[in-house]
Amino acid sequence: RKEVEQDPGPFNVPEGATVAFNCTYSNSASQSFFWYRQDCRKEPKLLMSVYSSGNEDGRFTAQLNRASQYISLLIRDSKLSDSATYLCVAYSGGGADGLTFGKGTHLIIQP
Amino acid sequence: NAGVTQTPKFRILKIGQSMTLQCAQDMNHNYMYWYRQDPGMGLKLIYYSVGAGITDKGEVPNGYNVSRSTTEDFPLRLELAAPSQTSVYFCASSVKGDTGGYTFGSGTRLTVV
Numbered sequence: 001r002k003e004v005e006q007d008p009g010p011f012n013v014p015e016g017a018t019v020a021f022n023c024t025y026s027n028s029a030s031q032s033f034f035w036y037r038q039d040c041r042k043e044p045k046l047l048m049s050v051y052s053s054g055n056e057d058g059r060f061t062a063q064l065n066r067a068s069q070y071i072s073l074l075i076r077d078s079k080l081s082d083s084a085t086y087l088c089v090a091y092s093g094g095g096a097d098g099l100t101f102g103k104g105t106h107l108i109i110q111p
Numbered sequence: 112n113a114g115v116t117q118t119p120k121f122r123i124l125k126i127g128q129s130m131t132l133q134c135a136q137d138m139n140h141n142y143m144y145w146y147r148q149d150p151g152m153g154l155k156l157i158y159y160s161v162g163a164g165i166t167d168k169g170e171v172p173n174g175y176n177v178s179r180s181t182t183e184d185f186p187l188r189l190e191l192a193a194p195s196q197t198s199v200y201f202c203a204s205s206v207k208g209d210t211g212g213y214t215f216g217s218g219t220r221l222t223v224v
Contacts, residue, residue, distance in 0.1 A: 043215035097169055101154040
């Protein structure tokens with residue numbers, strides 16, 4: 001059974017701080033990974049893909065650890081607007097039904 | 112650029128009623144999906160389509176039906192609504208099926224009473 005596990009939080013973080021959260025996946029055959037952001041009562045939106053070598057997009061850094069089967073998301077200099085739920089997603093192949101979504105980590109940035 | 116459009120945004124159904132959730136995309140994406148999201152739970156795939164005329168079951172297809180007569184439209188039909196179908200339904204589309212770059216619609220909040 002494909003599983004993607006996340007700490008649901010909430011993570012309460014002061015504005016300007018750095019926050020990181022992980023996601024573990026059970027299917028060692030998972031090929032690619034993504035972070036989505038979902039605001040309250042809104043649809044998920046792709047935040048970034050996660051590459052094997054790690055990748056950075058502005059204040060956001062994503063890392064992949066295949067040996068331990070987890071991915072991470074680091075947010076630096078957090079903003080109030082970063083408050084959202086962050087969904088971890090793994091693709092395990094097999095075609096269009098190969099995506100597995102985690103339940104999400106709720107992040108609250110406090111002023 | 113509309114992206115993925117879902118209607119209605121909200122709906123209350125009585126047990127046993129039927130309805131169709133509409134989904135349309137204007138990005139010429141071949142792949143389209145229907146997910147449901149229950150509170151505190153991950154997105155669960157109901158049905159998907161890799162092109163006009165082709166549909167396949169996802170993880171939780173029972174109680175639902177779909178059709179894909181055109182590239183643009185992918186309606187989801189609920190027959191004999193049950194309280195267990197109370198959820199938020201998201202339609203999504205993508206260029207390919209093996210990437211995570213999905214575009215989601217804004218969702219339909221359905222309550223079955």
